[in-house]
Structure formats: C-alpha cells, structure tokens
Amino acid sequence: MKIIDKYILKRYLGTFSVMLLMFIPIGIVIDVSEKVNKMIEKKIALSEILIYYVDFTIYFANLLFPIFLFLSVILFTSKLANNTEIIAILSSGISFNRFLRPFFIGATLVSLFALMMGFFLVPSASKGFNDFRYKNLKGNSQTRETSDIFRQIDTDEYIYVSNYNYMSKTGFNFTFEKFKDNKLVYKINSNRIKYNEKSKKYTLHNYTKRTIGVTNDILESSDKKTLVFNFEPDDLTPVVYVAETMSIGDLYSFIDKERKKGNANINTYLVVFYKKFSLPISAFILTLIAVAVSSMKRRGGMGVNLAIGICIAFTFIFFDKVFGTLAEKSAFHPFIAVWIPNFVFGILAIYLLRNAKR
Structure with missing residues (x-):
C-alpha cells in the first residue's frame, strides 16, 4: 500500500469515527433529556441505564452508519479538494480510478464490520433497547401492543x-x-x-x-x-420487533417456519432479513457518490458539497423507507423493494463518477 493510500484511508476511517463520536453522544443527550423524569420516577438502577445506552449506541450507529459514512466522506474529500490535494494527486499521473482505491478499501472494512454487527451484535442490542423501553419508559397504556x-x-x-x-x-x-x-x-x-x-x-x-x-x-x-x-x-x-432481535441464523429459521405456517406478515420479516445484506452494500454506493460530488473544487466551497450531500442522503432514506413500507404492506416483493434504493443510487453513482473523471 502506497503512502497516498494510507493517507486517504486514514482520513476516511478517522473522519467516519469522529462523525460517530460526535453524533452518538448528541443522540444520547437528547434521549436522556426526554426520559430522565421517568427514569428517576421508576428508580431505575444506574447499571441498567448504562447497559441500555450501550444498546442504544449500537442500535442507532448501525441504523445510521451509511449516512454518517456518506457525510464524513464528503467532509474530508471536500477538504482535500479545497486544499488542491486532489489536483496534485491526479497531476502526478495517478488515474481517477486509482485514486478511488483507498476509498474502496475503507468502504470494504466498514461494510464487513457493519455486516458482522448486523448478523450478531445488533440483534442483541435491539432486544435490550426495546426491552428496556417496554419495561421502563412507556406508560401503562403503552406497555401492551x-x-x-x-x-x-x-x-x-x-x-x-x-x-x-x-x-x-x-x-x-x-x-x-x-x-x-x-x-x-x-x-x-x-x-x-x-x-x-x-x-x-x-x-x-x-x-x-x-x-x-x-x-x-x-x-x-x-x-x-x-x-x-x-x-x-x-x-x-410486534412483527418487526421479533425480526430485529434475532441473529441471522435464527431469523432465517424463523422465516422458514413462518412461511410454512402461511404467516401473512412474512414480508415484514423478509425486509429485515434482506436489509442485513443491503445496508453494508450501500456503504460502497454512498462512498462513490460522496467522492464524485466532493472531489471537485466548487465556488461555494465545502458548504455546497455538504448541502448536496445532505439532499442525497435524505433522498436515500426516503427511498429506503418508502419501498420498505411498500413491501411490508403490499404484495411487492421484499427483495426487490430492499434493493431498489441501492440500484437507483448505484446508477447515480456511475453517472456522477463519469462526470467527475472528466
């Protein structure tokens, strides 16, 4: 691995880590401010609260990691462009495709980590997170379905x-x-x-x-x-609650059992199952889009790139939620619904990269 690869990869992973370390505490502070009265009222043990916020951190970090990754790539790539570092790299004879290699390596590392978390760690965190809420944070009228x-x-x-x-x-x-x-x-x-x-x-x-x-x-x-x-x-x-708390093996067996029963909620389970695979792949697609958007030096500077990135990020979330709900509530095939956002934004990534190379 060359010096330039190490440099970009270090910035890639470092900015992503800082982004998580910045936003997760903000989420925890907001959650504490909303629930502190009930925690005091029910005299919940400090150890139980700490375990809840560990589960809270894992649950939401997994849920939002593609967006954090996307914004962090835009942030540090825009900085590289504003400092004319990208121009210097490409002027040295390195092709744009070669320039993308450390981004692919970083996306691979993050995606593999997210995949393993989604398979084994997130289900346990989801169960702890939801159990705590059902047991301690919801009123008597809400503890039942x-x-x-x-x-x-x-x-x-x-x-x-x-x-x-x-x-x-x-x-x-x-x-x-x-x-x-x-x-x-x-x-x-x-x-x-x-x-x-x-x-x-x-x-x-x-x-x-x-x-x-x-x-x-x-x-x-x-x-x-x-x-x-x-x-x-x-x-x-609740059907989503059940699916989210299972490891990948248990979820697969559970879906097979429910399919044999003719369960009408099978699509909801399948959406959760397919998202465990589609979410890490979105890291690659969003990384490519982020590089393509932010690798050019713009008159408005980093703010313009962040504005474009935020619009794309929220559009991605919109697509993901709409098609996920469509699969759960209709006869639309869950596999197609889950992968449509990646497919659409994959085409967008290719288009933007072709323009960026020019």
Missing part, C-alpha cells in the same frame, strides 16, 4: 389477542380457532392468557371452548385452565 394481533400459526389454526404485554407474556381477549376442510371445528376464548416459561404452557382465565357438532355444539368453561398451544410468545409480539 396497541393494535389487534391476528396470526395464522398453522395451515388451519388461527389466534387473536386484542392486546399483548411483551414483558409479562400476557395477552388479553384471546381467541383460538381450529378449522378442518375450511370448517370451524372448535373455538377457544379467554379474557386473559399468560405464558409460563418454565412449563412452556399457557394459563387461560375465564376459559370457554365451543366444539362445533353436527346438530348441537358442546360447551366447556372454566375459571382457569392450563393448555399447550402450537405457538410461541414471539408470535404475539
């Missing part, structure tokens, strides 16, 4: 709860329906259902069961009844 939860747990079995408390593993207004040949066989209702982690069984309060007969139905009721069902508590949690 606000929307109705309906799941198909097998080809002919369906469950429904009106509300679900993730922390206490308790659901309310529970219904279980068993079908055969598109006909209802029996239906179970309960005012409250609670999962016991030790016995792996569910306790139903105010239990009723109606078995459909040819001429007469059979009714069964009890104040309290313990049963075994073919579903896990995770089937009752």
Whole structure:
C-alpha cells in the first residue's frame, strides 16, 4: 500500500469515527433529556441505564452508519479538494480510478464490520433497547401492543389477542380457532392468557371452548385452565420487533417456519432479513457518490458539497423507507423493494463518477 493510500484511508476511517463520536453522544443527550423524569420516577438502577445506552449506541450507529459514512466522506474529500490535494494527486499521473482505491478499501472494512454487527451484535442490542423501553419508559397504556394481533400459526389454526404485554407474556381477549376442510371445528376464548416459561404452557382465565357438532355444539368453561398451544410468545409480539432481535441464523429459521405456517406478515420479516445484506452494500454506493460530488473544487466551497450531500442522503432514506413500507404492506416483493434504493443510487453513482473523471 502506497503512502497516498494510507493517507486517504486514514482520513476516511478517522473522519467516519469522529462523525460517530460526535453524533452518538448528541443522540444520547437528547434521549436522556426526554426520559430522565421517568427514569428517576421508576428508580431505575444506574447499571441498567448504562447497559441500555450501550444498546442504544449500537442500535442507532448501525441504523445510521451509511449516512454518517456518506457525510464524513464528503467532509474530508471536500477538504482535500479545497486544499488542491486532489489536483496534485491526479497531476502526478495517478488515474481517477486509482485514486478511488483507498476509498474502496475503507468502504470494504466498514461494510464487513457493519455486516458482522448486523448478523450478531445488533440483534442483541435491539432486544435490550426495546426491552428496556417496554419495561421502563412507556406508560401503562403503552406497555401492551396497541393494535389487534391476528396470526395464522398453522395451515388451519388461527389466534387473536386484542392486546399483548411483551414483558409479562400476557395477552388479553384471546381467541383460538381450529378449522378442518375450511370448517370451524372448535373455538377457544379467554379474557386473559399468560405464558409460563418454565412449563412452556399457557394459563387461560375465564376459559370457554365451543366444539362445533353436527346438530348441537358442546360447551366447556372454566375459571382457569392450563393448555399447550402450537405457538410461541414471539408470535404475539410486534412483527418487526421479533425480526430485529434475532441473529441471522435464527431469523432465517424463523422465516422458514413462518412461511410454512402461511404467516401473512412474512414480508415484514423478509425486509429485515434482506436489509442485513443491503445496508453494508450501500456503504460502497454512498462512498462513490460522496467522492464524485466532493472531489471537485466548487465556488461555494465545502458548504455546497455538504448541502448536496445532505439532499442525497435524505433522498436515500426516503427511498429506503418508502419501498420498505411498500413491501411490508403490499404484495411487492421484499427483495426487490430492499434493493431498489441501492440500484437507483448505484446508477447515480456511475453517472456522477463519469462526470467527475472528466
């Protein structure tokens, strides 16, 4: 590796690290200012708060790292251009493609690190982050899933709860329906259902069961009844929350299981799965765009480059959110939806680089 490669790579990784070290504390300060009253009110232990903010840092650093990387590349490349260092490098006989090599090396290192984090570290951080919020930071009216939860747990079995408390593993207004040949066989209702982690069984309060007969139905009721069902508590949690807390292997197995069940929320899980791969690739694309935008010396200086970069960054976020939501809420294929932003901005990167070379 030549001196010029080491110089640019050092600036690449150094500016990116400084960008993270600048913005993550700002995010933590804002979060603390919003939640400090509830933390004091609930007398949360300092050690628990510190663990929460470690998870908070990992969670949001992974979520926003392509944008931080993009802005940091624009920042230090603009500085190189304003100091005429890029002109000196290219005038020495180095081609523009050769000039890009240390940027590719830096993007590769950052992407591999982000990929490993997304596979193994981020799921654990996401679980800790969300668990803390559900347990300590949300009011009593928000500790349960606000929307109705309906799941198909097998080809002919369906469950429904009106509300679900993730922390206490308790659901309310529970219904279980068993079908055969598109006909209802029996239906179970309960005012409250609670999962016991030790016995792996569910306790139903105010239990009723109606078995459909040819001429007469059979009714069964009890104040309290313990049963075994073919579903896990995770089937009752918010779908994105479940997917975000799983490692890549567990998520793949979970998606395969849910696909066999015919789960209607399968697209939501697939969006999370594909984003684990598409997010690191976006580091390459955004790096190329940042270099192409900021490698030219402009009359407005670094401010113009940053303004252009911020517009491109927010456009990228807009595309990512729109197509991700589209895949979750419609029949649009999740793989295509997740990769469209990278494809569109990849074409933009090629176009901008061709102009920059001129």
